[in-house]
Amino acid sequence: MQERLQKIIAARGYTSRRKAEELILAGRVKVNGIVINKLGEKINDDAKIEINNRELIKSEKKYYFLFNKPRLVLTTLKDPKQRPTVADYFKNEKVRLFPVGRLDYDVSGALLMTNDGEFANFVMHPKYEIQKTYLALCNGNVSKHQINNLMKGVVIDDDYKTKAINAKLVKYNVEDDESIIELTIAxxxxxxxxxxxxxxxxxxxxxxxxxxxxxxIADVPLGKYRSLTAHEVKQLYGLFAQYKSKK
Incomplete structure (x- = not known):
């Protein structure tokens, strides 16, 4: 049976399909000894695949973790500047894990880690509209007008209009002149x-x-992680199934 190369890389648990595409375009993938550097190539699912000259062995068991990432930690597996990465927190796990999407270096909180490339692909893909909620500590007293603007929609990246699914002021601290707001996006x-x-x-x-x-991540200490339950994984895959059933 033949499948697209990036899909097979994801299925073998190396990384997400999107990241696999980047590796292919960078010329870092070989199939049966031949460098493949363009997308769309279909190969046999039992073909020998090498990434950075190391053979890719299929991981049979799938792992899913919810990680409470600290600030000043990179959402990557390696950093040439030797800064802390999420991989540093998973050294005791015997399987290669990768982050699902990204969380900025200076942002903390919920991050999924897995070796299931197809799972990562649908959670990351914008068309599936996976909801993510944030708490933002902000300077000053955030007004109702500003909150309403987040709900109505604002323009970012010059011409892209986006809006929060929900947004609210959680707390205003008069003494420190700081607001905490919560917003959810998809x-x-x-x-x-x-x-x-x-x-x-x-x-x-x-x-x-x-x-x-x-x-x-309320029950996960900062810098720690827990396994997702089978039910939680099914719930996420259920969102994928719901989307497919609407098409």
Whole structure:
């Protein structure tokens, strides 16, 4: 049976399909000893695949973790500048794990880690509209007008209009002149929430992602992680099935 190369890489648990495409275009993938550097190539699912000259062995068991990422940790597996990465927190796991999507270096909170490339692909893909909730510590007293602007929609990246599914003021601290606001989005452009707050004239001081769909990090200490239950994984895959059934 033949499948697209990036799909087979994801199925073998190396990375997401999107990241696999980047590796292919960078000329870092070989199939049966031949470099493949363009997308769309179909290969046999039992073909020998090498990434960075190391053979890719299929991982039979799938792992899913919810990680409470600290600030100043990169959502990547390696960093040439030797800064802390999410991989540093999973050294005791015997399987190669990769992050599902990204969380900015200076943002803390909920991040999924897995070796299931197809799972990562649909959770990351904007068309499936996976909801993510954030708490933002902001300077000053955020007004109802500013909150309403987030709900009505703001323009980021010059001409892209985006809006929060929900947004509310959680708390205003008079003494420190700081507000905490909560907002939920179903998109994920680079620095998406930060850009939304700038567009609403809100000065962000610190950002934390608290929830990915039904998964909350309230019970996961900072810098720690837990396995997803079978039910939680099924719930996420259920969102994928719901989307497919509407088509």
């Amino acid at each position: 998109e994920g452009r680079k620095h998406h929430v930060k850009k939304m707050l700038i567009a609403a004239d809100i000065y962000l001081k610190k950002l934390k992602r608290t929830t990915i769909e039904h998964l909350q």
